[in-house]
Amino acid sequence: MAVYTEVPEDDARSLFARLGLGDLVELRGIQGGIENTNYFATTEQDGQRTEWVLTLFERLTAQQLPFYLRLMKHLAQHGIPVPDPQADAAGDLVHLLCGKPAAIVDRLAGRSELQPTAAHCAAVGEMLARMHLAARDFPLTQPNLRALPWWNETVPVVLPFVDEAQAALLRSELAYQNHIAASSAATALPRGAVHADLFRDNVMFQEGALTGLFDFYFAGVDTWLFDLAVCLNDWCIDLATGAHDDVRARALLDAYDRVRPLQAAERRLLPAMLRAGALRFWISRLWDLHLPREASLLQPHDPSHFERVLRHRVEHPVAA
Structure with missing residues (x-):
């Protein structure tokens, strides 16, 4: 999350009023993340205050957004604790604010657990599986926009910014992942709508219980195994060493x-998919660091972390 677009309070106030969500009391930008403009907002209605998250989408188009927002709505209706997008009188979940497509969702209770225990990891594993099963009958489809085709396009763009050893690893791992993806075993893997970014800071806990999953704006249709690998590469990694x-x-x-x-x-394919998950985030962090967009609040993530994770995954394969 970051702030690329400064939202005047009067404009935000009008949007919340149009959606019947009450009077805007406070609007504050969220620092962190890299993709969209995000604000916490507080409204008041009939003496009750409610917390929201307002998101303006900087890269995703109004045509792409229904997949993400309808997926969240679908999951919420199936008992998965995710933010619930708010509709206008016509039932639309995508709104226009400051010339950008926008959405408003309720703010989840709890806080992120950045030093997870095995119990936290078990809760995430259970909820991820429940989410995959709940999305089996989700009718919309959209590819994971940060999957292999994007890696193939982006690696040549970031190569000038890395040293020879890093470039060699990027090239060799990309070739390996193209080989794996073309195999009959990989193409037959179970697939459906996935979160694709379920890191520690995208899950909420309260009093030890998992209270919600959020930030679905990298979601898409991909293998469930890739989604699981992305989780394992964050929740079950030593951050200092990878x-x-x-x-x-x-x-x-x-x-x-x-x-x-x-x-x-x-x-059988989990070791390869763990490598794929590490490669995906190494590439995107290199891209975000070396080809940044302007933002009033922005903290790019360190690409070297996922380089270390990838090297560990290559040198020390993990059995399922």
Whole structure:
């Protein structure tokens, strides 16, 4: 999250009023993240105050947004604790603010757990599996926009900014992932709508219980195994070294498997998919660092973290 577009309070006030969400009391920009403009907002109605998240989309188009917002609505209706997009009188979830497509969702209770235990990881694994199953009958489809085709396009763009050893790893891993993706085993993996960015800062806990998943704006249709690998590469990694934490990983995998048992092919391909997840975020962080957009609040993430994760995944494959 970041602030690329400064939103005048009067404009925000008009949008909240049009959606029947009450009178705007406070609007404050959110620092962190990289993709969209985000604000916390507080409204008051009939003496009651409510907290919201207002998002202006800087890259996603109004045509792409219904997939993300309708997916969140679908999951909320199926008992998955996700932010619920607010509709206008016509039922539209995509709104216009400052010339940008925008959405308003309710703010989840709790806080992110940035130093997760095995218990936190188990809760995430269980909820991720529930989410995958709940989205099986979601009718809309849209590819994961940060999947292999994007990696193939973006690696040549970031190569001038890295040293020779990094460039060699990027090229070799990209070739490996293209090879894996073309295999019959990979094309047959179970797939559906995935979050694709379920990091520690995109999950809320309160008093030890998982209270919500949010930031679905990298979601798309992809393999469920890729989504699981993205989680493992954040929740079950030592942040200082990029090394695998087997205790936390086993807790997450076992909890996931109890809800949606993994297929034999998924277990065999997990090491390759863990590498794919690390490569995806290394590429995107290189891109965001070296080809940034202007923002009044912006903290780009360190690309070297996922370089370390990828090197560990290549050198120390993990069995499912």
